[in-house]
Amino acid sequence: MAQVHFSAGLRDLTGGLAQVEIEATTVRRLVAALEEKFPGIGERLSDASSVAINGEIFTDAEYEPVDSDSEVHFLDIFQGG
């Protein structure tokens, strides 16, 4: 199962959990599974502009594949100059 890591700013929605394991094949399905587990987190995650999968940062990761070895981080919004 994919290892999903939450920044401290998201842990109010995960009951304080910093990491969970989720079975999913895409980021979209992963977020849907997280929403079932932690109601309200889907909207917050949609506000995050980037997702890191195995260290690679994506700006639009909805359809990116994840697998049982994936390490997923949701990142705060940032803008380049």
Place this chain on the structure above:
Amino acid sequence: MAITEENPGYKWVGTRPIRPDGLEKVTGKAQFGADLMLPGMLFGKVVRSPHAHARIVSIDTTAAEAMVGVKAVITGSDFPDLAANGAHASDIDVANNAIAREKVLYEGHVVAAVAATTRDQAEAAAKAVEVTYEILPHVLTVDEAMAEGAPLLHEGMITKGVDPAPEEPSNVASKILHERGDLDQGFGEADVVVEREFTTKPVHQGYIEPHAAVADANSDGRAHIWCSSQGHFQMRAYSATVLGVSPGTLKVTAAEIGGGFGGKTVIYLEPLAVRLSQRAGRPVKLVMDRDEVFRATGPTSGTRIRVKMGVSQDGKITAAEVWMAYEAGAYSGSPVGAAGMTAIACYDIPNFVVEGYDVVCNKPRVAAYRAPGAPMAAFAVESVLDDLARDIGMDPIDIRLANAAVEGTQASYGPKFPRIGFVETLEAIKDHPNYTADLGPNQGRGVAAGFWFNAGMMSSATVHINENGTATVVTGSPDIGGSRQSMALMAAEELGIPYESIKAVVADTETVGFNDVTGGSRVTLATGAAVVDACRLIVEDLRARAAKTWDVEVDQVEWVDGQAQHVDGSQPPLSLSDLAAKSGRTGGPISANASLNSRGVGAGFSTQLCDVEVDPETGVTRVVRYLTAQDAGRAISPDYVEGQMQGGVVQGIGWALNEEYIHDQDGVMENPSFLDYRIPVASDLPMIDCAIVEVPNPAHPYGVRGVGEVGIVPPMAAVGNAINDAIDVRMTDLPMSPVRILEALTEQSD
């Protein structure tokens, strides 16, 4: 000096040809935003608030409309009320920043605009617009805005990211938090702990070319905009939102740009020019003067930052605690999120808490500025790290090497780093002669490092082969840092033809596929990858055409050095010009498009070394020697890479020593000119020495990482650390101007 991890033997990538835009720029032929003239064109002028915070009671345009030459006057009521239409909050903020509706939130906020036959008529009419204000109390800094009972800019703003959510509104838009490990345990393991508080002032990107836009609206609802920006597709999208129209009704042409540095990712004049043109039925030009650029466009945040760090005697950082508040200006959206992620990202720290606040105040809405948010955080963290190194008697490079993030390090913002080149930048500094150069009296030396993510995002490119075998590379990424050259160099490498045979152009929004903004140091990476993809499609096409010519299978054809060759040498080679000349017989014009959402962004690191001399009599600091080492991944165009590195350093030196917004007690900016807002000029500076480090990004066809931003992250700390080395005074407030240096020296002597 360049450190190259490998030598791939490129013919064009990594060379230093003459820049393609140079001739037009030095002869005055280049068309910048303010240069365009259209038949029948009117001149516009914007009416701006003289107050930092006020309610608009009424706007009377009667007198202005009656003046000679005046063809149109607009106010906020001439635009859709996005709030009433249920638009997204961020779009409402964009619209209200473009032109105020109910309240003005900073001095310089737009309240109306006029268009007239001449500039003088427009300026006179702007003065005749009568605005009645109810002046409200204002807040200018994070301290004032976060104080108990502070006047509110937005009565409904509830802080996001706080659990439980506050019941009362405040000027704090959001809180960010990153933490790992056990802070108490970490500080308990430290042999030395240093804690300091820092402040930085808003500073402007200082681009030489003021904002300018020309709009020509048609009676069918369509309009053409010419503007100076970092992303004409983004200008189209924002303008469409503010105007309440489909983006497809707007065509935007990118003018040459005289600097942006993040500040031209924002709309100001474009929707106003369109609406004025629609009202007047003629083209309208709007151009800011320097005063308007300072008072009404986005600088970067002023900040207050507290840093506490501990190290063991062997130099390992055991804990870090960072608290930061960033000014957002009039609307939420300071770069505190990026600041929180970058503050300690250079280092592998087991225990930390990074807490940040996005705070609105009555100043212009902040805009991006090279590595937005990171430089201020680095000023604080790198200053404290320098103190820790001194306290334990460790070399400043060695303490950074002892803690440096490497491939596999869990970054402070979450994911593990892929291959990165931070250590290589530290070693490049340490190995350089500057590191051991002799210092004179009142001179000191400082080191600092910085990190920036870089970005990917969406890009499109089209490559055309002309009938003589030359090529045109078309992208939609405004060239603010040499991208036309880097695109042409990569295309030359792919096609195997001379760089001089390729012309790279920036097309309008109707001529090339979508391109995200030129920002985030992304264009050579992402748009470059699109160009490479398009060129590879061209090469496949050329092989197929050669196979058709020779009546062989395509796998019998190779593309080598710009010509098709049969694998067994049984056919005379066909050059690109041969194939182009006969393209009509082999399938028609040779052209290819590529679009992508870029993957494999490569993080950027920079380490810098600064030598200063401080005059104890005047407090003036002179930079006497400066070296910057930066991991470019691959320097496609070393001249431009060095230009980006040097530019970031120079802007950082200005930020460190002189630049700041100064407001009076009414919230009015007192120094909105380059006379009183002192940016560095060439005579202020030594040669900025560059060490290009090349640790290729494995995810890019040429290893590109992106180079435009990280160079501005370390300079303030590098300068501050050098001053500390020179006069044994830790400066914690920017700018480190002569007055503040003298004050600090006086305090020291007391």
